[in-house]
Amino acid sequence: MLVVCSGLCAQDKWVSGTVVDNLSRQPIPSATIRVASNGRTVVGASNGGFRLLVADRQDSLAVTATGYLPMILAVPDTGLVMVELSPRKDAMDEVVVTGTLRAVQRSASPVPVEVYSPQFFKKNPTPTLFDALQLVNGVRPQLNCNVCNTGDIHINGMEGPYTMVLIDGMPIVSSLSTVYGLQGIPASLIEKVEVVKGPASSLYGSEAIGGLINVITRNPRKAPVFAADVSTTSWLEHNIDLGLRYSLGKKVHALAGMNYFNFTHRFDKNGDNFTDITLQNRLSVFNKLSWNRQKDRQAALAFRLVGEDRWGGEMQWTREFRGGDSIYGEQIGTRRFELLGNYQLPTTEKLIFSYSYNYHRQRSAYGNTLYNADQSVGFAQITWDKPWSGKHNLLAGAAIRYTYYDDNTPATLDGNGKDNRPDKVAIPGIFLQQETSIHGRHNLLLGARLDHDPRHGFIFTPRFALKLAVSDKDQLRVNAGSGFRVVNLFTEDHAALTGAREVVLVGALEPERSYNLNLNYSRKFSWAGGFLHLDAAAWYTYFTNRIIPDYTTDPNKIIYQNLDGSSVSRGVSIQADASFVNRLKVTLGGNLQDVMINSKDDQGNRVAERQLLTESWSATWTVSYSFGKSGWGLDYTGNVYGPMLLPLLSDLDPRDGRSPVWSLQNIQVNRKFSNGMEWYGGIKNLFDFTPDRGNPFLIARAHDPFDKQVQYDANGTVLATPENPYALTFDPNYVYAPNQGRRLFVGFRYIIGRN
Template sequence: MVFSTTSLFAQNGTLTGKILSEQGEGISFASIVLENNSQGFQADENGNFTANSLKAGKISLSVSSIGFIKQRVNTEILDGQSTALEIILRAAASSLDEVVVTGTMKEVSRLETPVPVEIYTPQFFKRNPTPNIFEALQNVNGVRPQLNCNVCNTGDIHINGLEGPYTMILLDGMPIVSGLSTVYGLSGIPNSLIERVEVVKGPASSLYGSEAVGGLINIITKSPLKADKFSVDVMATNWQELNVDLGFTQAIGSKIQTLTGINYYNYQNPIDNNGDNFTDVTLQQRVSLFHKWNVKHSGDKYFNIAARYFYENRWGGEMDWTSTFRGGTEKYGESIYTKRWEVLGKYELPTKEKLALTFSYNNHDQDSYYGDLPYFAKQNIGFVQMTWDKSLKKHDLLSGIAARHTFYDDNTPATASPENIDITKPENSLLPGIFVQDEITLDEKQKVLLGYRFDYHQKHGGIHTPRVAYKYNLNKLNIVRLNVGTGFRVVNLFTEDHAALTGARKVDILSELKPEKSINANLNYMGKFFTRNSGFIGVDFTAFYTHFNNRIVPDYITDPQRIIYDNLDGYAVSKGISANLDFNFANGLKILTGATLMDNTIVENGVTERPLLTEHFSGTWSASYTIPTINLTVDYTGNLYGPMDLPVLGAKDPRSDTSPWWSIQNIQFTYSPKSSSLEVYGGIKNLLNFTPAANSIARSFDPFDKQVTFNDAGDVVATANNPYALTFDPSYVYAPNQGIRGFFGVRWALD
């Protein structure tokens, strides 16, 4: 279809031409706009266009199409003559072309790194807006936010079916979200601070040390140099949830730029749709204050430093619980007060060499009650690292030294003194390490990365973690990568025993837990294909295999009253395949879909078992379409999970020991006028209104087990009042209890 501009211009010349991709194919229905009056026309299905009766003189054209970089073209219209143009548009930068840092600890194009890294931008997360990064990760393929308690709604992040302790969470490349803060820390990171999220699946211990066994998630905050001068995002739901994000930047002189971010979240509306007399969703009030400085101190060298304060008051429990019942046995509630502050920074030394000092420190203070069980804990983590980056011909070298100190103290037997259980013996652990990697360019198509790290733990001695990576370019946009590496994890007491705090299960650690060790191999293919109608398809396919020794396994089954921890006398395997497909069509439709098929097993004494809360299949999708005539974008997002084994309370428990297939789906409509940075959005979350069974909390009517009969051995005795021999237990959880709800929000930014 061709739109003529005859009625818009008085005379005299004609403009013809064709819009082509870099592959020489016509770009269907590309848009051509005359910049002097914003009037324009459209190419036909083959990319050809004609405009008659254009006024003679110099003109500027703005040429654009979905999936391509907008281009400005200058030309001249002559009286009574025809001017012909051939305009070539370059493909828009996709996730293939973006800069990443996580895989090799240095900035490099995603096309060039030998380590496969997935990138997720704020635009991706806006398709399903959430108040924090924990919930936002639900639409990332192979990554699942797992709730671990029906009452307090704590959770962790699973990657490829591996539990939260196997996932390392970094903030600007520093491991400050770990241990005590893994359970609550992610819910306190607002999406408004995020520039991008980088995900590496598979061990990364050769660069990042302990905890990076199953993979890592690096949350990179915005730079004051790139952020909007002012931004605001306010969202509310019909459940009476309110989330407010504010951000602004300020220049101080010519060398200092600052960024301030404020997040406030409030939910104070108890709802009990499943009729168990417990809140379906934890009530929360939290505030996060963030401030970041970017200081140019010597030539092109920078000093970046950021500070954040986070406070949260959350509770869940019986519907008529109030803070006056906190810590008592009259009404059951789980109440958690969290105070946290952190400082992190990077200083580029004023030398010719690329030397950088990174550091962080955080203080996490938790005051909580789980029913009448008090839990008071403090954790401080200090981290410092010096890196040296050097290029020598075909070698790109990176080396560094790092140290992480962890202080942890609580009021449980986990830190009690062996001589006197009333006296705590805080954990003070120092984990120093050195690492080196060499990225070798063999030729134009091949790269090899060799890496090695040595860490020393005061209890476990030296720990070695080598890795090797190989990259082969089939062509510019099609790449094959093979990675083989090792990982290790030192047990963290809080991470291991947190599930016991709810439901009164006791923790039993059978022996001194040894560090877990793993070896992983993954084969990755990443490519991009152009379609005939000038769209493109991105493909990211991975096959992975991880073998564990000394796997730390929680046993919920042997004794319903306990969680028993011990190193596995055997081995564990996690294997599977994962694929992401990114469709970008010329008509404006964008679809990102992914699926992961995996098999996680534990082998001990010749018996093979499947870990609890581990699905065989997971899938995600995100479809977006913009209707340009009314400036409206429609986003349809969702996920799908296969069955997983659940922690039931013995053979008599009437609850199913396997979850059903389940899916959370959402739809959003966003109106964004072209002449403004305003966005008005709204939609429906959990369209299918999926929630777990109403009996997810065992014996919710007797949360303090006052009506439970125990024998002399401490086992539950079946009675007329308790025919299934159950105790109160809210740990039977695999999906959120929050059903369908509407949401509405407004965003506005000043560039």
């Protein structure tokens, strides 16, 4: 601890200081400083600074921060102090909630939960959380269209519909808009992101079949007073992120945020006359309230408004061509409202009522096909958290989820094909979870959930988890369980309709199911030069009843049926997080995975095929170095992906059916100042990789996007002609990596953190 001189006060006096890491000498944001005599507490700023009033010169301060050993120190006579906290030997032991719906130390959770802080994502600044997740091992943002740039999140190779996205534990991101839900969340409002790989339907219900991502927003009482982050790139992408903490009286604390993203310049570097990147104009506004209540009972309310206009297409497209068949463009306008909150009942038992609601309005034009849709999702849940006998904890709950969906396609017409019939369904469920401490070192979790879907009846999902503390530094976790996803025919796939099609259901569609076994081993190493956290996992997930829409068998129909077979995702992963006394921090992660679909061919023979757009191996890394007290820092981040199968349109398609090994790498330099100001800048996609390398084209028949010159035979099969030698139709779905090449970026952050 370093003490420097300052003026003294008689009796009551102000104490100011900075909380830093005693290894790296870097500021520790959001530390808690408490006065022993009167309990007065403040939360440190993002630059580690704090200031508070003490009543007695002989008083003491208790300083705590996540991931560090607590410290108690006497109030210095000088009134100015630097507090140097030591990292815990078990650093990375954050409090997590996603795995068990209870706040527990990560090391105590029987369910493996990965935690990522805003500081982690700042190593490669991005305008959306969707893009930021590319640094997470085993998680990959997948673009699905070269024109509109919609996408989804893959976890361990499984496609986006199998990933559930939560905000503060609430299923606020509806199936219609997973990608839009991850865009426009102001970074200044994110406390952390928790990732669980594998089924979690026993707690979260439908859609948590392959894994889930929980975005946890800041507590208004602990957020900086003001935070701003403004950046731009050489591609003229402009991003503004603002956060403001304020109070409404003594009992109500609030946090407001705004994110604005603008990219309106057309680029066509691959020369196909189509925009390389979708143009976007997006505004998101967020506000969160929390109340001070007796006995620290919970009460919070938050809402978010999102408005976005995006389009991509031929370079000469303007709005006058929207919906026409002369100049091709895909224009998507969305308006979104989200509401979520919780309230702990004023009872002796811990009963918490949680709720959320979202409304998503989409008005789209895909060439000359209009796709207009509205979706509302309401969710309510009550949980009872009951510790008993000192070794047991019971969590019981009941939930209901109501979904309303309507669009302008034949999919929401009634049986006669004339009258509109929106999809309305309510799915109630109950769940029970028992967690037991064994000898104070091990934890056993048994859980089950029972949901009732009016279309499918009762759906049962059990769960088992065991954490064995092999030693103080070694932990082994075994998890097994099942997940489910109810039939949802209403997604953006309906934009593929070209005229009226009849929706055909082959048999009674059953919910998609998954069964998972996951082994996780973690080991912590510490030595005089730093510490290392090693995490290894192996998983096996078996899927049944997968539903894939068939648009090709009959051009006048959309045919849905359960897969007559199965799908398997299996693999191993390893991740290492290290910090050294020389101010070097390194994160390395690697995945080996095998995702196969087993089905029958036309002759009834069993065939096994690799899933499209799924890499067999991948790796991610971040390397950061701090140049001591100078405030300068350096970050080198990147990922690399193995080959994946790509969708081809015909046997004559000249594009490569397998992607090459490809990598996106970035470098950043930043400079932090003691007044809360920070400058940063660098290069994204350092080696200028784009997926058009080695391919004659990405978008099939970009010169004839309305297929006006395509010829068909009597069976509807595309004919090879001199004008169309490869027998192709217009197709923008051959995409596996972003089309943006190398670009420079620069940004500015400013944080005011004092209470």
